[in-house]
Amino acid sequence: MRAVSRPNILLLESIHATAHEEFARHGVAVHTAAGALSEAQLVAALRGLPQDVPLLLGIRSKTQVTPAVLDATPALLAVGAFCIGTDQIALQAARERGVAVFNAPFSNTRSVAELVLGEIIMLSRQVFARSQACHRGLWHKSAEGSHEVRGKTLGIVGYGHIGSQLSVLAESLGMQVRYHDILPKLPLGNAQPCGSLNELLGLADFVTLHVPDTELTRGMFGVAELAVMKPGAALINASRGMVVDLAALREALERGRLSGAAVDVFPSEPAKAGDVFDSPLRGLDTVILTPHIGGSTQEAQANIGREVASSLSAYLGTGSTTGCVTLPNVDAAPLRSGARILNVHRNVPGVLSAVNQLMADSQVNITGQSLATVESIGLLHVDVPLRADDPKAQRLGAAIAALSTSLRTRVI
Ligand code: NAI
Numbered sequence: 030m031r032a033v034s035r036p037n038i039l040l041l042e043s044i045h046a047t048a049h050e051e052f053a054r055h056g057v058a059v060h061t062a063a064g065a066l067s068e069a070q071l072v073a074a075l076r077g078l079p080q081d082v083p084l085l086l087g088i089r090s091k092t093q094v095t096p097a098v099l100d101a102t103p104a105l106l107a108v109g110a111f112c113i114g115t116d117q118i119a120l121q122a123a124r125e126r127g128v129a130v131f132n133a134p135f136s137n138t139r140s141v142a143e144l145v146l147g148e149i150i151m152l153s154r155q156v157f158a159r160s161q162a163c164h165r166g167l168w169h170k171s172a173e174g175s176h177e178v179r180g181k182t183l184g185i186v187g188y189g190h191i192g193s194q195l196s197v198l199a200e201s202l203g204m205q206v207r208y209h210d211i212l213p214k215l216p217l218g219n220a221q222p223c224g225s226l227n228e229l230l231g232l233a234d235f236v237t238l239h240v241p242d243t244e245l246t247r248g249m250f251g252v253a254e255l256a257v258m259k260p261g262a263a264l265i266n267a268s269r270g271m272v273v274d275l276a277a278l279r280e281a282l283e284r285g286r287l288s289g290a291a292v293d294v295f296p297s298e299p300a301k302a303g304d305v306f307d308s309p310l311r312g313l314d315t316v317i318l319t320p321h322i323g324g325s326t327q328e329a330q331a332n333i334g335r336e337v338a339s340s341l342s343a344y345l346g347t348g349s350t351t352g353c354v355t356l357p358n359v360d361a362a363p364l365r366s367g368a369r370i371l372n373v374h375r376n377v378p379g380v381l382s383a384v385n386q387l388m389a390d391s392q393v394n395i396t397g398q399s400l401a402t403v404e405s406i407g408l409l410h411v412d413v414p415l416r417a418d419d420p421k422a423q424r425l426g427a428a429i430a431a432l433s434t435s436l437r438t439r440v441i
Pocket of ligand 1: 113134135137138141186187188189190191192209210211212214239240241242243245246249267268269293294321322323324325
């Protein structure tokens with residue numbers, strides 16, 4: 030046990046410069062490797078860094094953090110996934126070992142909302158079909174089927190981060206916004222909730238989906254829902270690929286029941302850039318197809334760098350775990366004086382009394398304490414009126430770390 034001094038982070042996969050700036054501000058030493066590392070390379074790189082000060086890892090989507098990596102690097106305190114998903118990390122294994130994992134699920138909200146807004150106008154003016162005709166040498170000048178979006182109704186399914194931001198942007202274009210969500214959601218601006226999905230589908234000129242991938246949403250948009258949509262309406266899906274039945278959508282478009290669609294996400298997507306793409310929607314000039322780029326902007330990457338680096342820095346500095354996907358979420362206040370002992374432990378009866386007994390035995394007063402648990406894991410903050418480098422604080426930290434229930438303990 031020793032007080033926090035010059036923590037180290039290994040950053041892989043060309044993480045955005047905003048993360049480097051954030052770590053520099055918090056005194057974290059950054060070590061980098063440009064690409065993803067294999068399991069063995071990752072273990073070697075992590076073990077090559079000091080093991081007696083906090084050790085962190087930052088990755089994007091290509092580096093796999095397996096249980097074997099976690100077992101081989103007991104000094105690893107936290108992993109930052111500088112991306113949206115965390116599928117590349119063995120989350121349960123990280124939780125069981127007390128390793129904090131942070132990601133940035135909402136950093137690209139604005140990027141998705143802007144793309145959808147653009148697509149609404151493109152669909153309304155048949156821009157893609159007209160543009161393709163021009164490329165083929167055809168001058169297809171006509172107002173037929175082209176409309177302004179002002180005054181039209183936008184139906185948003187899923188009024189979360191993206192849906193609600195889109196709502197505000199669409200109103201600024203003069204659209205009427207209606208939404209449907211399974212949870213009661215406060216309307217922004219003049220938007221109004223609909224009593225049911227079918228009510229929304231019956232009155233929207235554009236329906237846009239912003240729901241997560243759940244048992245309820247998988248296949249939620251099929252023949253029946255498309256049949257209830259207003260004739261000539263358009264459908265946009267930039268949420269998750271399994272939400273829409275693409276064969277049914279193609280049929281509705283071919284029959285002219287819907288005027289168009291924009292689809293960014295697919296039930297099965299190619300693994301990497303440059304791979305072959307196929308979809309039942311290929312070849313329809315009323316459909317805008319994009320390769321899952323809704324959230325892919327430079328601004329989103331910059332936001333991700335900033336957000337994950339600041340979560341990791343907060344965890345180092347105060348023990349705050351807001352947004353952590355493996356540990357209980359605690360928004361810990363910064364320490365005004367004294368030290369904080371942070372103990373991640375197995376959530377079994379008696380931990381708090383064992384820790385408090387150690388505190389009592391060493392005659393150290395507790396100035397603040399908080400305990401949060403989630404499933405098998407507990408997170409305990411104990412504030413004490415000692416400096417972090419005071420030998421007494423260090424001895425206490427070591428004694429707490431030695432409890433059989435302790436997974437990760439440090440004094441900050
Ligand atoms: P969020 O979690 O903030 O909002 C989702 C909303 O959907 C919540 O309000 C929730 O209550 C609601 N909902 C859940 N089940 C529902 C149901 N059966 N019917 C109606 N509403 C339901 O999520 P956020 O950030 O707005 O993302 C929405 C979707 O967009 C997610 O699927 C996400 O994976 C996807 N996404 C796609 C991107 C892209 O590149 N195309 C980039 C970022 C997110």
